[in-house]
Amino acid sequence: MTPSVSSPRVGTNGDDSANNSTRMLALLHLSGGSATRAELTAQLGCGRSAAGYALTELVGRGLVRIDDRPGARSGTGPGRPSHLVEVAPSSPVALSVHLRVDTLDVAVVELGGRVLRVEREPVEARPDVASIFLRIGRLLRMLGREAGRPVAGVGVSMPSPVRSEDGYALQPRHLEWTGVPARDLVREGLDAAWPVHVGNDANLAALAEHRHGAGQGARQLLYVTTEHIGIGGALVTEGSVFGGARGYAMEVGHTSADPDGPRCSCGSRGCLELVADTRALMRAAYLPDTPVTGIGYRARVLMEAAERGDPTALAAVDEVATRLGVGLAGLVNLLDPDRIVLGGLLAKLLALGRTRITTELRERSFLERAVPVPVEVAALDSGALLGAAELALEPVLQARGEWSEASAAS
Numbered sequence: 001m002t003p004s005v006s007s008p009r010v011g012t013n014g015d016d017s018a019n020n021s022t023r024m025l026a027l028l029h030l031s032g033g034s035a036t037r038a039e040l041t042a043q044l045g046c047g048r049s050a051a052g053y054a055l056t057e058l059v060g061r062g063l064v065r066i067d068d069r070p071g072a073r074s075g076t077g078p079g080r081p082s083h084l085v086e087v088a089p090s091s092p093v094a095l096s097v098h099l100r101v102d103t104l105d106v107a108v109v110e111l112g113g114r115v116l117r118v119e120r121e122p123v124e125a126r127p128d129v130a131s132i133f134l135r136i137g138r139l140l141r142m143l144g145r146e147a148g149r150p151v152a153g154v155g156v157s158m159p160s161p162v163r164s165e166d167g168y169a170l171q172p173r174h175l176e177w178t179g180v181p182a183r184d185l186v187r188e189g190l191d192a193a194w195p196v197h198v199g200n201d202a203n204l205a206a207l208a209e210h211r212h213g214a215g216q217g218a219r220q221l222l223y224v225t226t227e228h229i230g231i232g233g234a235l236v237t238e239g240s241v242f243g244g245a246r247g248y249a250m251e252v253g254h255t256s257a258d259p260d261g262p263r264c265s266c267g268s269r270g271c272l273e274l275v276a277d278t279r280a281l282m283r284a285a286y287l288p289d290t291p292v293t294g295i296g297y298r299a300r301v302l303m304e305a306a307e308r309g310d311p312t313a314l315a316a317v318d319e320v321a322t323r324l325g326v327g328l329a330g331l332v333n334l335l336d337p338d339r340i341v342l343g344g345l346l347a348k349l350l351a352l353g354r355t356r357i358t359t360e361l362r363e364r365s366f367l368e369r370a371v372p373v374p375v376e377v378a379a380l381d382s383g384a385l386l387g388a389a390e391l392a393l394e395p396v397l398q399a400r401g402e403w404s405e406a407s408a409a410s
């Protein structure tokens with residue numbers, strides 16, 4: 001879905017002043033929106049005067065501010081204290097949408113991945129397409145109006161593979177929708193010419209983890225998550241989301257775990273998501289796996305029971321962790337990741353069933369036995385929401401022509 005998105009260019013040194021300000025902004029963004037001047041200068045590696053020019057340019061464009069009040073100075077070891085550089089309150093924000101099977105979140109996010117405001121509404125079972133996009137439009141118009149900041153664009157996270165060329169959501173199966181032209185429908189609900197970007201939820205969460213969370217610094221980040229039901233996956237390779245030919249790649253949940261298993265909503269049988277998602281965990285504990293609404297909460301209650309040592313809950317965790325480990329082993333053999341990050345319910349499963357998961361990985365993947373891959377818990381609570389914001393903030397970060405302070409202010 002987002003093959004054109006790559007991590008901000010921060011890795012190359014040089015004295016190209018046109019690039020220094022772009023790189024400095026990227027460094028600030030990846031540092032959570034604030035860093036000392038000394039830290040930014042050291043990471044840029046271009047000398048103090050060139051860094052000073054870059055900073056002056058960013059301040060002049062209203063993107064960053066320097067907090068030089070005495071109390072704001074931050075000591076960085078020996079030498080003079082260094083002023084704090086922060087994202088400016090005049091800088092553009094992203095409006096971000098995360099649609100799940102039971103909730104709709106719309107947020108305002110600024111550079112640095114800081115969520116300034118979130119509005120959450122419940123989503124009913126089998127929601128009507130038109131009414132959901134009407135609600136998205138209403139919330140976006142309200143948040144854009146009340147943000148009091150230039151809006152760089154809108155990023156939308158969909159529980160579906162998303163075609164990269166036009167933001168078409170191929171099949172949001174868990175909403176029981178067929179394909180929807182998500183980008184066009186969001187655009188129709190706006191009263192401003194904000195650019196709209198749409199991506200798959202797992203891909204966006206992976207992008208956010210790579211930039212701001214547990215995936216920072218990984219060369220081949222394999223991310224696997226469950227958003228209440230189903231399993232999503234993504235690969236961030238050398239800073240870019242791997243999208244395949246059309247943007248649909250990495251449907252990890254629909255790799256086959258049992259060829260003769262139960263029928264999946266995708267048309268296949270025995271898919272990984274049927275045996276290792278939230279519903280599978282409920283069934284393994286002899287609990288109902290319907291309705292979908294509220295299943296995330298019920299799964300958390302079950303996990304808490306496992307933490308307290310409840311034998312049925314522990315056996316369910318062990319069973320699902322084993323299946324997840326089997327699935328991950330195949331993915332390690334295919335993708336050669338240097339880090340695996342698990343999100344959502346799978347992160348909780350890792351906390352309780354790490355030994356089972358890593359045992360399956362080791363026994364079933366000879367690559368894993370050669371070079372063990374660290375398996376970590378996702379660090380971000382709202383990864384997909386942040387990842388959607390990354391899409392909208394990308395033109396600001398890359399200083400591309402389609403976004404300018406002038407156009408955003410109009």
Ligand SMILES: [Zn+2]
Pocket residue numbers: 253254264265266267268269271
């Ligand atoms: Zn399937």
